[in-house]
Amino acid sequence: MLENQKQNSTLREIRWGVVGVGKIASDFVHAITLCQTPNKIKAVASSDSLERAQKFCENNLLDRNEVECYGTYSELFNDEFIDVVYISNLNHQHKENVLAALNSNKNVLCEKPLAVNKLEVEQMVKKAKEKGLFLMEGYWTRCFPLWSDIMSTHLNSLGNTELLSVEFECPINRVDATSGIKNGGEGYLLASGCYCLMITQLIFKSEKPLEIIVNGKLRENGLDCWANILIKYSDNKLARIFYSGEHRGDGELSIYCEKGNIRIPEYFWCPEEAIIRRYPDPKTVPHVLSVKPTTEKINNYLPEFNLFNYNYPKTAGLFYQIDHVSNCLREGKKESDLMTLNDSILLAETLDEIRKQLGVKYPQDDF
Structure with a gap:
């Protein structure tokens, strides 16, 4: 040390x-x-x-x-x-x-x-x-050590990724129910739902979606308050996403692969713990349900930060991102390798398509 x-x-x-x-x-x-x-x-x-x-x-x-x-x-x-x-x-x-x-x-x-x-x-x-x-x-999610461990080691060991399920339910006071669309950028998709799309893009390695299907609810002011989203990728890969500004949830995420699954039970966008289950090969056992999976828990806890009451959950973890950016600058990089500029362009394109299907249009939009 x-x-x-x-x-x-x-x-x-x-x-x-x-x-x-x-x-x-x-x-x-x-x-x-x-x-x-x-x-x-x-x-x-x-x-x-x-x-x-x-x-x-x-x-x-x-x-x-x-x-x-x-x-x-x-x-x-x-x-x-x-x-x-x-x-x-x-x-x-x-x-x-x-x-x-x-x-x-x-x-x-x-x-x-x-x-x-x-x-x-x-x-x-x-x-x-x-x-x-x-x-x-x-x-900042992409700078968390737990996500680095999942993407570099654990996910690849489980074979092909087939299905992702991710949720972000959290009422956010700053999204005024009466103000409507004024300046652009309002609504829960860009407040919290975007985290779900960002992590989906990470897990499926920045692959462009083949199809996006959106069902959701708008308030009377024209802003989105929740949506259920299905994203289809090549080789029948699928992401199921739910975000809401009207409900409370744990922020759970599950990745289903050929040989097992990875579950983050809460706060997937700033995680400290994950559970990895590995299942036996169906060809080697009488019945797949007759053998329990092997379970591994991984963690990477934030340091103690009792001197200050943060405004948002676990935002002490912003230091991971700060360290990452500062290291990029010392190395002379012009963009992050964890959240590239192409990642940002593809993510914005996906968010635009979701808003189109929801019927949420900002003054800055050309669609």
Whole structure:
């Protein structure tokens, strides 16, 4: 442990600027203290109020001698001492702020979803490539060690993946039942359902769907509140997805393979535990139900974080993503290998198709 700390102390410190002063930004600045590599918050910006940025620093115990406060985003983007910005504001604001950051020669980690539709994502990706800068969509899930273990070792050992079942049920207060579609990016698909689609894309290795079938419910204001989604892939592979902003659930995920299955019993988007079952070859036993499967439990628990009450479940795990981005920057990478820019484009395309079938259209859409 001491050897690792000594090695990490020689790494270049990555200096972060935080765009937005909401709840997820608050969790982010606390999670960074858990990083295993040198990372530091150096600036915080509110959209239109220096006082709000200063209050954010005060509430989150940030040292004002080390952290610059700005009353506009543009001031932060022009800060020459910032290596990378974390954009945490509302969905419809992502495009404008990502492009502004890139135009100011800043690397960017943008909270999910990267944009409200595929067209916007493509514009952002194009700009990042033109400028030769790093850009990543902030699906922290893909940086969790447990998912790394599942994808690199356990899933392949079970043979071909045949079926995925995943659910995300969680009422979210910020989706106002009366406001309707105003700026774009509203609704539960982009609030929580997108996590289900992101993990589906990971498990099926970024394969483009052959068919997407959607049934769901819209509120009177035109926003989606839940949907059941079937996605068909080649070789009869299938994903069944359910997300809801009206019900409570555990966030369970199950992957069914030729030789067994993998189950994450809760919080699949920030998991600490999984159960792997391996079944006997039907040809070697009198009846497959006569022999119990072998069961293996794997885990990778978050470190203790009792000093701060996070706003969202397990968001201390944001430090995995922060470490990943900072390592990418030290290595000179322009995109993440865990959540590539092509991943973001394909995901946005899938989300667009789901909204089309639900009948949810934003002002930014061209369909």
